Amino acid sequence: MKRAVHYAALSCALLTGCASGPKPVAIENGLPPLSAGHARIYIYRTSMTGGIAVEPGIDVNGQHAANCTPGGVYVADLPAGNYVLSVTTEVQRKLSFALDPGEEKFVRCYLSYGFFLGHGNLELVDPAAGRQDIKNLAELRKQAATN
């Protein structure tokens, strides 16, 4: 039995990176209400995308905020305003968007083929699709609002 558990843990580590944390039934239900003048972003990567061993960092307005971790979702409450997210591997890719107060935005990270490493990419997802995507992901870190 113990061996089976070890195998399970090893295959988990090798195959998926296995993001762990509260499952997002709790994510959306367990989040506090947004503060006045703030908006919420979800940055996630489904476990089905390629390049599972590569977890590039994601910056929000130049500050490291998340990693592109398979099966994981980061939640951040941010003041309304303009934002540029960037992910860097062999190349840097950026996504810019505006956040209005009370708004929720969903950002999917995925890897595409590169020369040596997969290239990180970010895309804005329709809210309905984003909510569906994060249902089976694990929350990695809930960030406090900045400013």
Place this chain on the structure above:
Amino acid sequence: MQQAVEADPAHADARYLAGGSIWLEFGAIAQGTVYKPRDSALTLAKTNMHEAYVVVREGRLVGLWLPVEEAFAPMAQEVAIDLRPEARP
């Protein structure tokens, strides 16, 4: 928006705008009236991705407005777009 539209910006990937999608008037620029999607995400994809709103003039989709960059990106070819006020219950 009554009918689906394919937005084909010059020098960027085309985007499909779904029929039945809802757009909110955001403001006006020299090229036309800017509408923001309410329940969907629209981006202009070149090397990087930029959130985008549609710009409409006289019933034609003439370009995209990038709110962060505050820049206008024209369509390679303008297309008809049928935006109507949402029916009130």
